[in-house]
Amino acid sequence: MDFSQMLERPRRLRGNPLIRSMVRETRISKSSLIYPMFVRDGQNILEPIPSLDGQMRCSVDRLGDVLEPVLESGVRNVMLFGIPDHKDEAGSQAYAEDGVVQRALRFAKERYPELYLITDVCMCEYTSHGHCGILSGCEVDNDKTLPLIAKTALSHVQAGADMVAPSDMMDGRILAIRQELDKNGYVSTPIMSYAVKYSSAFYGPFRDAAGSAPSFGDRKGYQMDFHNRKEALKEAALDVKEGADILMVKPAMSYLDIVRDVADNFNLPVAAYSVSGEYAMIKAAARAGLIDEAAVVCEAAAGVFRAGAGILLTYYAKELARWMDEGRIG
Numbered sequence: 001m002d003f004s005q006m007l008e009r010p011r012r013l014r015g016n017p018l019i020r021s022m023v024r025e026t027r028i029s030k031s032s033l034i035y036p037m038f039v040r041d042g043q044n045i046l047e048p049i050p051s052l053d054g055q056m057r058c059s060v061d062r063l064g065d066v067l068e069p070v071l072e073s074g075v076r077n078v079m080l081f082g083i084p085d086h087k088d089e090a091g092s093q094a095y096a097e098d099g100v101v102q103r104a105l106r107f108a109k110e111r112y113p114e115l116y117l118i119t120d121v122c123m124c125e126y127t128s129h130g131h132c133g134i135l136s137g138c139e140v141d142n143d144k145t146l147p148l149i150a151k152t153a154l155s156h157v158q159a160g161a162d163m164v165a166p167s168d169m170m171d172g173r174i175l176a177i178r179q180e181l182d183k184n185g186y187v188s189t190p191i192m193s194y195a196v197k198y199s200s201a202f203y204g205p206f207r208d209a210a211g212s213a214p215s216f217g218d219r220k221g222y223q224m225d226f227h228n229r230k231e232a233l234k235e236a237a238l239d240v241k242e243g244a245d246i247l248m249v250k251p252a253m254s255y256l257d258i259v260r261d262v263a264d265n266f267n268l269p270v271a272a273y274s275v276s277g278e279y280a281m282i283k284a285a286a287r288a289g290l291i292d293e294a295a296v297v298c299e300a301a302a303g304v305f306r307a308g309a310g311i312l313l314t315y316y317a318k319e320l321a322r323w324m325d326e327g328r329i330g
């Protein structure tokens with residue numbers, strides 16, 4: 001055989017770690033990671049979350065137990081979810097001045113000023129029925145919900161949130177929040193929209209963690225149908241028009257085509273949320289000895305960035321930061 005005409009040999013650029021690193025197309029840094037975490041009512045609580053092996057729920061006074069390891073890992077961005085003791089029809093603890101997220105924000109802002117505090121804005125953890133808005137009969141009433149979503153966002157910002165992230169999927173929520181924040185002088189606070197959020201079974205472990213599963217029906221009347229692709233662009237375009245600053249796609253792993261579409265079609269930063277079910281599956285497979293946890297998490301994370309995301313929300317944020325330090329990804 002004569003190989004003299006074979007001028008192209010892709011293996012030349014794979015010869016050792018230095019050259020592989022030099023030609024790498026996707027680079028990842030700690031500054032693009034966001035760590036989602038759960039804070040609950042009560043005192044002196046630091047409890048493991050059974051559905052999310054390795055994650056903790058904490059009360060406000062024990063927030064340091066969760067935040068300090070995050071800081072030590074080099075991750076600076078966190079997303080707060082609140083779990084109230086009291087739930088009612090109107091989700092009143094979502095926008096209460098002394099609600100759990102509002103207290104957590106005041107505590108964290110003062111104690112850990114180096115953190116960037118993002119809040120999930122939604123009603124499902126606060127309503128007795130577990131839906132993401134106010135009910136009229138058995139329907140989630142879009143326009144009745146909007147003022148409460150806006151009020152929740154404002155109360156978070158007043159308590160110290162650096163950015164708000166609405167995840168309720170009501171129509172018009174970005175505009176409602178933007179107007180409420182602007183009216184109160186918070187013109188500089190960004191909104192990261194869960195712009196493209198599918199109705200997904202991958203949220204199962206989160207709903208156990210937050211006690212936010214709907215008590216009847218499902219979320220298909222407001223979250224997106226997973227068969228749809230063009231609709232993602234429509235949702236994203238609406239949110240851009242309404243004033244969103246960052247567009248999020250959620251979940252991540254089964255929706256990388258959507259991440260790519262959104263990244264290609266808009267000029268805003270794109271975030272992807274690797275959700276609870278993605279985390280739980282990898283954990284379970286790793287625990288069972290079936291996969292190499294670090295290798296799989298790094299590969300999956302790189303996939304999200306390669307698909308076009310610039311920001312990744314992941315329960316593995318601290319570990320990813322460590323694996324970056326160890327040169328396993330980056």
Ligand code: PBG
Binds near residue numbers: 205274
């Ligand atoms: C609140 C919300 C959910 C998640 C983020 N914000 C749950 C849901 O929509 O049912 C899911 C996050 C995860 O699964 O990790 N609406």
